[in-house]
Amino acid sequence: MDKKDLILIEKLEKEHSLLLSEYEYLIENLTDDAIALLAEKAVSARKKVYKNHVYIRGLIEISNICKNDCYYCGIRRSNTACNRYRLTPDEILSCCRAGYELGFRTFVLQGGEDKYFSDDVVCDIVLKIKENHPDCAVTLSLGERSKESYQRLYDAGADRYLLRHETADDKHYGFLHPDEMSFKNRIACLKNLKEIGYQVGCGFMVGSPGQKAEHLAKDLKFIEEFKPDMCGIGPFVPHHATKFADEKTGSAKLTCALLSIIRLISPNILLPSTTALGTILADGRERGILAGANVVMPNLSPESVRKKYELYNNKISEGPEAAEQKDELVKRMKEIGYEVITDRGDIKKVVQKNVHTTQGKEKA
Ligand code: SAH
Numbered sequence: 001m002d003k004k005d006l007i008l009i010e011k012l013e014k015e016h017s018l019l020l021s022e023y024e025y026l027i028e029n030l031t032d033d034a035i036a037l038l039a040e041k042a043v044s045a046r047k048k049v050y051k052n053h054v055y056i057r058g059l060i061e062i063s064n065i066c067k068n069d070c071y072y073c074g075i076r077r078s079n080t081a082c083n084r085y086r087l088t089p090d091e092i093l094s095c096c097r098a099g100y101e102l103g104f105r106t107f108v109l110q111g112g113e114d115k116y117f118s119d120d121v122v123c124d125i126v127l128k129i130k131e132n133h134p135d136c137a138v139t140l141s142l143g144e145r146s147k148e149s150y151q152r153l154y155d156a157g158a159d160r161y162l163l164r165h166e167t168a169d170d171k172h173y174g175f176l177h178p179d180e181m182s183f184k185n186r187i188a189c190l191k192n193l194k195e196i197g198y199q200v201g202c203g204f205m206v207g208s209p210g211q212k213a214e215h216l217a218k219d220l221k222f223i224e225e226f227k228p229d230m231c232g233i234g235p236f237v238p239h240h241a242t243k244f245a246d247e248k249t250g251s252a253k254l255t256c257a258l259l260s261i262i263r264l265i266s267p268n269i270l271l272p273s274t275t276a277l278g279t280i281l282a283d284g285r286e287r288g289i290l291a292g293a294n295v296v297m298p299n300l301s302p303e304s305v306r307k308k309y310e311l312y313n314n315k316i317s318e319g320p321e322a323a324e325q326k327d328e329l330v331k332r333m334k335e336i337g338y339e340v341i342t343d344r345g346d347i348k349k350v351v352q353k354n355v356h357t358t359q360g361k362e363k364a
Pocket of ligand 1: 072073074110111112113141142143144162163164166204205234235236237238239276311312
């Protein structure tokens with residue numbers, strides 16, 4: 001292995017931080033040995049916090065109607081070939097009921113930016129989920145909204161919010177999105193979510209069109225500084241009805257290496273092994289876990305709509321990706337030495353207790 005790689009990996013493990021130029025060097029010089037070492041260190045860092053536990057989330061794709069036009073995304077508004085659907089609040093609640101029976105204790109409501117899902121509508125859904133299942137966490141992933149809106153959803157009981165930053169480079173963000181969307185607003189949304197008190201998830205696609213090592217280095221620096229509770233990364237996969245239809249699929253190997261690096265930046269982060277990784281490799285889900293991920297998010301949407309939430313070509317929703325096949329997922333995880341955990345699996349806050357300070361405070 002490149003000697004500098006080794007030094008950087010050891011530094012990352014110890015300090016949870018590298019210089020921007022060091023991240024870039026590491027990404028550009030990822031030998032198989034370096035990737036294996038990163039995975040080994042990532043797994044050991046994760047084991048100290050989460051043992052061999054893997055958390056499951058039931059993903060409910062509530063609508064593929066979207067006012068945005070992100071160039072990479074299959075459900076972008078200008079894709080006229082997309083067969084649109086929207087779940088009713090009752091349908092969403094029955095997905096949760098079915099999920100609860102299957103052992104899910106976190107429900108992730110994800111969708112396009114669909115005007116129908118106003119604050120009133122989403123608040124009502126969140127309140128009812130919490131009323132029906134008080135022991136469950138609700139995660140929302142409904143795109144960009146105002147701070148007031150995020151606050152209302154939080155007050156209604158939403159616990160977590162996933163909003164991938166997509167790329168931490170302003171120019172690259174502009175290359176992936178139309179002019180009416182901005183990197184500035186994306187980041188403002190993430191900061192608002194954090195200020196309100198959500199457990200927040202950011203993330204990005206690996207191998208998105210125009211992406212260079214310097215952009216990935218910025219993504220890693222952003223994660224280091226923003227300190228998200230969760231981070232969703234998966235390979236870019238082209239969608240046939242977008243302008244990036246003929247672009248290359250992102251690399252599973254690089255995705256796994258980045259999962260390991262993110263785990264070393266933040267040992268207690270909740271890191272999903274994503275559907276996109278499972279889509280491009282038959283054992284992608286397992287590879288993600290073995291690289292340092294600790295969350296899987298099977299699809300809990302009604303079966304009739306699963307194929308319609310087509311973010312990219314051939315997105316999987318069957319076998320262990322389907323919530324009702326949870327046993328299959330549990331078996332697959334067991335085969336690689338991991339245990340699927342049923343509790344809601346909040347982020348473990350690693351608090352360094354200073355005994356003297358605490359005792360001092362108690363006396364005072
Ligand atoms: N409207 C919500 C949900 C978007 S879909 C939001 O804005 O957060 C969830 C994620 O799917 C996106 O954040 C994006 O990173 C990913 N995605 C979209 N198109 C993709 C593609 N072609 N390949 C891989 N991932 C994609």
